[in-house]
Amino acid sequence: MERFRAHLEKFIHVDDSTFEMMSKYFKVGFIGKKENLLEEGQICRYHYFVLKGILRKFFINEKGVEQTTEFAVENWWLTDNMAYEHKLVSPFFIQAVEKAEVLYISQENQEKLMTEFPLMERYFRFVYQRAYAAAQMRVKYLFSLPKEEFYRDMLRKYPEFVQRVPQYLIASFLGFTPEYLSEIRKKINT
Numbered sequence: 001m002e003r004f005r006a007h008l009e010k011f012i013h014v015d016d017s018t019f020e021m022m023s024k025y026f027k028v029g030f031i032g033k034k035e036n037l038l039e040e041g042q043i044c045r046y047h048y049f050v051l052k053g054i055l056r057k058f059f060i061n062e063k064g065v066e067q068t069t070e071f072a073v074e075n076w077w078l079t080d081n082m083a084y085e086h087k088l089v090s091p092f093f094i095q096a097v098e099k100a101e102v103l104y105i106s107q108e109n110q111e112k113l114m115t116e117f118p119l120m121e122r123y124f125r126f127v128y129q130r131a132y133a134a135a136q137m138r139v140k141y142l143f144s145l146p147k148e149e150f151y152r153d154m155l156r157k158y159p160e161f162v163q164r165v166p167q168y169l170i171a172s173f174l175g176f177t178p179e180y181l182s183e184i185r186k187k188i189n190t
Contacts (some may be wrong), residue, residue, distance in 0.1 A: 001028075004103055007075045008123060011123050012119045012120075012122055012123050014119070018117065021116075021117075025105055025113040027105075028051075028104075029103075031053070031099070031101075032099060034095060036093055036094065036095050037055070037096070038079075038094040040059065041090070043087055044088070044092075046104040046105065046106055047077060047079040047084055047104065048072070048077065050076050052099075053074075053099055053101060054072065054100065054164060055078050055094055055097065055100060056068050056173075057072075057078055057092050058093050058172065059091055067172055069173075070135075071097070077127055081131075084107055087107065097164075098164065142175060147174065147180070148187070151181065154170070167185075
């Protein structure tokens with residue numbers, strides 16, 4: 001919980017007793033590598049905060065290929081927002097890329113938390129704004145940068161992340177095949 005508290009303090013100030021009361025709305029989970037937290041066809045009941053590890057959100061396209069749409073590393077949140085907010089069946093999977101530890105909260109508890117502690121509404125506004133901005137940049141990159149440059153940009157900005165995540169998942173996120181990513185990596189390394 002201390003990691004989560006340090007993260008909260010970047011956005012809002014919370015005293016010890018308030019944080020202790022807020023903590024009761026969350027649960028801690030430990031997830032094995034490649035274990036699913038959510039599967040296509042299930043109702044999305046939780047919003048996940050990554051304490052340790054990496055999660056990814058993906059769907060299986062019409063060709064049966066996994067298409068990764070998002071990653072969440074330490075101090076990031078991940079859910080299927082539409083399904084979570086409206087208690088709908090999800091078209092996505094959420095899976096641990098590596099062994100992970102998460103905090104999670106149900107939609108009902110998140111609503112109660114924000115009602116009891118209005119400063120958490122401010123916090124979640126920041127979280128959603130940042131997530132939306134990241135999604136906008138990804139769409140911009142997908143449509144404006146050549147695939148090779150998209151990968152190079154990711155290498156420059158997030159070298160540790162690129163080292164932690166299997167290359168086939170990076171390729172899935174960038175929208176191309178692992179073979180094509182391998183060709184790009186060979187070019188870069190020569």
